[in-house]
Amino acid sequence: MGTHLFLSPHLDDAILSCGGMIHQLSGNEERVIVVTAMAGDPLEPLPDSPVLNALRAQWSGAEVDVRRAEDAAAAHILGAQVFHLAVPECAFRATMCGAGDWIALYPDHDSPFGAVNEADDARIFLLETRLPFSEITTIYAPLCVDDHVDHRLVRDWALVLTGAQNAPALKFYEEYPQARNQAALQRAQLYYQQQLPPLVIEREVALLVEDNLAAKLRAMRAYRSHLHVLWNDEAEMDGVARAHMTMIGNGAPAERYWRVVRRGETDG
Numbered sequence: 001m002g003t004h005l006f007l008s009p010h011l012d013d014a015i016l017s018c019g020g021m022i023h024q025l026s027g028n029e030e031r032v033i034v035v036t037a038m039a040g041d042p043l044e045p046l047p048d049s050p051v052l053n054a055l056r057a058q059w060s061g062a063e064v065d066v067r068r069a070e071d072a073a074a075a076h077i078l079g080a081q082v083f084h085l086a087v088p089e090c091a092f093r094a095t096m097c098g099a100g101d102w103i104a105l106y107p108d109h110d111s112p113f114g115a116v117n118e119a120d121d122a123r124i125f126l127l128e129t130r131l132p133f134s135e136i137t138t139i140y141a142p143l144c145v146d147d148h149v150d151h152r153l154v155r156d157w158a159l160v161l162t163g164a165q166n167a168p169a170l171k172f173y174e175e176y177p178q179a180r181n182q183a184a185l186q187r188a189q190l191y192y193q194q195q196l197p198p199l200v201i202e203r204e205v206a207l208l209v210e211d212n213l214a215a216k217l218r219a220m221r222a223y224r225s226h227l228h229v230l231w232n233d234e235a236e237m238d239g240v241a242r243a244h245m246t247m248i249g250n251g252a253p254a255e256r257y258w259r260v261v262r263r264g265e266t267d268g
Contacts, residue, residue: 001031002137005168006080007158008036009142009150010089011064011071012223017176018140019078019216020208020245020255026079027212033133034075037126037157038150039068039084042092049107051091064088066225074222078215085129087122090150095119112149122150126157136168143172143258145179145188162260170260172201177230179256180244189258201258205248213253217241 004025008014014034015022026032041064046052068084075082087093090112094102105117116123141158142151155172162170179185192201208216217238221227231237245253 001029003031003033003133003135004138004140005131005133005136006032006034006140006173007142007154008034009148009154010038011036011067011084012074012226013142013151013175014140014173015071015074015078015216015219016223017142017173017179018255019074019219020212020253021140021206021257022075022080023078023212023215023219024206024208032078032080033083034071034080035083035085035131036071037085037154038087038089038122039064039071040086040088040092041065042088043094043102046092047094047102047104047107049091049104051107051109051112052104054109067223070223070225074219077219077222083131085126087125090120090122090148093117093120093122106149113147114149116149116153120149123153123156126153127160131161138169138171140171140173140257143174143179143185143188144191145175145181145184147188151175171204172258172260174256174258176241176244180240198263200261200263202261204257204259206255206257207249208245208253208255210253213242213245 006014006018006022022032072082090106093105095105097103105120106112139158139162141155144151144155158170162168174185189201192199220237220241221234227234227237231240242253245255248254248256
């Protein structure tokens with residue numbers, strides 16, 4: 001029995017994107033672990049910023065510990081384990097200025113989609129993290145459809161974890177619901193061709209059965225504190241998610257992944 005490691009930037013990314021595959025793997029008695037990198041508590045008190053003000057309005061004061069509990073409940077539905085790291089989401093990360101005040105590293109709505117802030121030590125934290133899991137066969141990491149800084153940091157971490165000889169295989173997953181944006185999905189694919197030419201990403205479609213799809217939808221409903229940020233209600237979420245997965249499978253439910261091959265590697 002191998003271990004399948006799903007690296008999730010935030011508390012929902014992996015399950016919203018890969019819930020069907022996770023349920024399928026666990027149903028086949030494979031060990032599945034979801035590691036959420038940016039699951040840590042924010043500073044208190046938080047610095048003021050436009051992003052944080054918007055988050056407060058969206059989540060109606062839901063605390064990170066509530067979201068961690070929702071994530072654990074969603075993973076339990078799918079038969080997976082969860083492992084939460086202590087890095088806060090980028091909106092909560094800050095640095096201390098000379099006057100002793102905390103300043104947000106990513107203060108506005110555009111900054112998470114720009115360069116990684118030089119004062120952001122999240123990359124170092126991830127690279128120094130030792131995962132207490134053995135016999136990892138495959139690591140799943142975000143494709144970075146919307147180019148969010150937290151997704152890029154986790155993607156780059158996965159590239160390091162799988163870069164050595166005899167390292168686990170690496171597959172990128174299309175973040176949902178961002179992957180519904182076809183233009184953004186094409187830009188993400190183009191990035192690997194232009195910026196990381198040693199890597200080849202090969203398309204894989206993972207066909208699901210109705211039981212996998214139904215379990216994924218049940219797990220998605222576990223994120224009660226912030227579903228309203230993405231959908232009007234559960235019925236809309238179910239319908240849109242089902243339609244997207246059916247489109248990927250050309251009439252059958254499916255999820256799409258991208259197997260990473262480094263040039264010069266062979267299957268043998």
